[in-house]
Amino acid sequence: MAPTPNPRILYTAIPQSLPVFGEHITFDESATIDLDTAELNGGVLLKTLAFSADPYLRGRMRDPSVQSYTPAFVPGEPIVNHTIATVLRSEREGFKAGDHVVGLLPWAAYSIVPPDARIKPVSNEAGVPWSYYVGILGMPGQTAYFGLKRLVELKAGQTIFVSAGSGAVGNVVCQLAKLEGLKVISSAGSDEKVAYLKEIGVDHAFNYKTADTNAELQKAGPVDIYWENVGGPTLDAALANMNRFGTILVCGMIHDYNSRGDPYPIKNFGAILSKSLTVKGFLVNNLIAAEKEGTAVFDREMGKLVADGKIQYKEHRYTGIENGAKAFLDLFKGDNFGKAVVIVADQ
Template structure:
């Protein structure tokens, strides 16, 4: 077979600001690959079908990034096996999931060492769940919602929870889990379209934080018992002003500071007076403890439609730079997924 282009999404420069498509984040078509003869050295060769675009990918473009200039970034991905020299994968055409280290390129070699470390595993999806959901609501973002809720929320029926970025990949599952647990759910999002989605999910109080004052909403609809935050800065201050004694705060993200100066928090004394418990939530170390419960409690309910999800699908790896900018500035509606290749 002749050499074919193997396009990639690479880091072209580092920035503490927003990554600009074509400047910071570049779609590169200079590399080629011969799928029949490229050496695998005991590893496997896969076609990349889908890539997840998540806010944390910004770290690959920050000064001090672990990704060298000119190299592709990595994320969660769905792959199809083309060739294998590893005993773990013998069925050509099998669908695999890459756990965070799928390189943003059309065809990818996973080394013997990477295969051995479990960086890819075989995927057997539910019949009525698209593969893309396994890098969204049935994958890492869904696990983020589930593990944080199980570990830290300590919910009691009738309590009130406030979720920021509530229409996003993580937030939209948090609000549904909270609603099913019998809580009053307040959710904020950055556009009318996202607020409409939150209402479809059954969120009791859904509002656009860009046009409605968060403090007014929390004053009227709170005080809150659980605060699930993705934003940081002023959203934490607004919550601190409107919390019940003994509230639990789950700090899951701080996206308002990912592409610029982190915003300060002013109301720290209220943590003491309201005896608030603040939990820093990071999904990765919690997965071994909760994966089985997630597979039992959440994935079947995504498949049968009890829990809903929304995707923002962009066709073609050349869209990956724009997809990243979108998740960092609110341009995505639902889980951001780049469709790289056909099955």
């Protein structure tokens, strides 16, 4: 059989600020693969169904000498991220053609992974679209679930503020908090996103681009728990409106991911002292590593919440691998409305 095209999204150069398509990230159509004869060397041949575009990938586009919690990407290599794929051929025990797996895989139509690759079988008992396994039933959902349930004691009647509330992590945090009986305040970057937040039960939602965050929090606060997704001026406003003994869960700070080492200068850090606040930064992988059963409880509980319709989920689908770079870059402009996923193949 003739070789099959294997289009890929490559990381090509270290960006100083917002990456540029064609310069720091490129679409490459030069590679091919022979799906029948390619050597597996004990591994598995996978066909990509969908992959996730996540803000943290920006942190991997850095000078490799700068230490961080994930290794720097290597220029010339494909971007790698959470992917759902189907097995085409396998020489590895426990995996057979037709199985579905999730793992950190290259942004390519096909990939061959070595025998020790960390890929996890997915049975999809919830009967949801496969892409959910890189979204609400994958890393972003795990971030919301373990962050909210493990890092703070939730009490009905408390007030939580969630920034970037319509996004992948934020919308799950909002809905889990509502299920726990909390009052939820949330911000997002468009009126359409605000309307969606109200639909999923958020008590006080506002557009931070047209409203004053400080005034909105004064109206609806004070805040017992702040779920921090963005940093920058939103963090300043949250600090000014925290309740005494409140908790800030620092999940992300996307405002500064492209700030050329010149982050927004926070003015209200003094509130941490004067209000006796607790500030907890976390990485989802560390939370999962601390779980006795790994993600098992999440797989059960979140799968059921989604299957039973107790939690709504919104995807922003980009169709075609060639749109992978756009899916990623849109995150920094707020052009995604829901979880950004790239659909590469239907099955």
